[in-house]
Amino acid sequence: MSSQKIFLNGELVDKQEAKISVFDHGYLYGDGIFEGIRAYNGRVFRFEKHLTRLYESAKAIMLEIPMSKEEMKETVLKTIRANELQDAYIRLVVSRGVGDLGLDPNKCNEATVVIIASDITLYPDEFYEEGLEVITVPTRRNISEGVNPRVKSLNYLNNIMAKIEANQAGVLEAIMLNNEGYVAECTGDNIFIIKDDKLITPPTYAGILKGVKREVVMEVAPKFGLEVKEELFTRHDLFTADECFLSGTAAEVIPVVKIDGRKVGAGEPGEYTWKLIEEFRKLANSTGTPIYE
Numbered sequence: 195m196s197s198q199k200i201f202l203n204g205e206l207v208d209k210q211e212a213k214i215s216v217f218d219h220g221y222l223y224g225d226g227i228f229e230g231i232r233a234y235n236g237r238v239f240r241f242e243k244h245l246t247r248l249y250e251s252a253k254a255i256m257l258e259i260p261m262s263k264e265e266m267k268e269t270v271l272k273t274i275r276a277n278e279l280q281d282a283y284i285r286l287v288v289s290r291g292v293g294d295l296g297l298d299p300n301k302c303n304e305a306t307v308v309i310i311a312s313d314i315t316l317y318p319d320e321f322y323e324e325g326l327e328v329i330t331v332p333t334r335r336n337i338s339e340g341v342n343p344r345v346k347s348l349n350y351l352n353n354i355m356a357k358i359e360a361n362q363a364g365v366l367e368a369i370m371l372n373n374e375g376y377v378a379e380c381t382g383d384n385i386f387i388i389k390d391d392k393l394i395t396p397p398t399y400a401g402i403l404k405g406v407k408r409e410v411v412m413e414v415a416p417k418f419g420l421e422v423k424e425e426l427f428t429r430h431d432l433f434t435a436d437e438c439f440l441s442g443t444a445a446e447v448i449p450v451v452k453i454d455g456r457k458v459g460a461g462e463p464g465e466y467t468w469k470l471i472e473e474f475r476k477l478a479n480s481t482g483t484p485i486y487e
């Protein structure tokens with residue numbers, strides 16, 4: 195099989211040749227941004243939304259992406275085509291670029307742009323059928339006035355600390371609270387609870403990434419009679435919820451059945467959660483930007 199092709203600074207190169215400088219500030223300081231995007235059945239799902247978030251993240255950290263949004267779109271499609279993929283996980287990374295050892299971004303002449311289109315490793319089916327056990331962790335989500343979670347930055351140490359706590363507890367995901375003790379999000383997913391036919395998710399001002407899949411869930415939920423609310427809530431609300439699930443590009447929509455040792459509802463994936471998973475899959479498999487035409 196031919197080598198995986200990676201887009202790096204203007205050209206498609208073999209995986210083995212896809213290397214960046216140790217002076218890149220993405221490497222030295224985590225100075226940069228990224229996106230994780232999925233393609234299903236030859237279509238890129240919610241492509242525009244991901245591109246918009248990338249360019250908004252760039253604007254927030256005053257990083258100039260050396261190509262227009264339209265050029266970026268075409269380049270991502272070109273990279274997927276070069277790897278002959280129908281279903282893919284696409285990682286787009288834009289870092290501040292090569293500078294000196296100081297942290298001043300003005301010393302970096304041009305941003306580094308990397309696009310990786312690869313196969314996807316899905317969570318095993320059993321996690322969707324049986325649901326996940328998760329915990330809340332002591333590590334708090336970054337405050338918005340510091341490293342704003344709305345920016346999908348290369349600075350994921352906050353999330354990694356929480357992931358380490360999840361690993362140590364032997365669970366796959368961690369729920370992070372914000373500095374006021376309200377539920378924020380997980381290390382790589384947004385969180386939802388359902389209580390009395392209401393679907394509740396933390397508002398963006400709780401200090402979260404505004405997930406593209408979070409938006410999909412909020413769009414389709416009313417179809418099933420759910421009232422959608424963006425509202426602050428606490429661990430107590432997690433423990434007493436009827437249902438709970440996570441949303442994200444990698445995990446899609448995945449049920450949570452145990453939190454900090456307490457069963458959620460009956461301790462198995464809830465009815466509404468199942469309907470939302472099915473609807474999500476239907477949309478992901480039938481809508482999006484065509485890759486080959």
Ligand SMILES: Cc1ncc(COP(=O)(O)O)c(C=O)c1O
Nearest residue numbers: 382383384403405406407442443
């Ligand atoms: C911290 C965090 N929250 C939420 C999400 C879910 O966002 P999306 O649905 O856009 O993948 C992600 C993944 O991208 C994430 O890294």
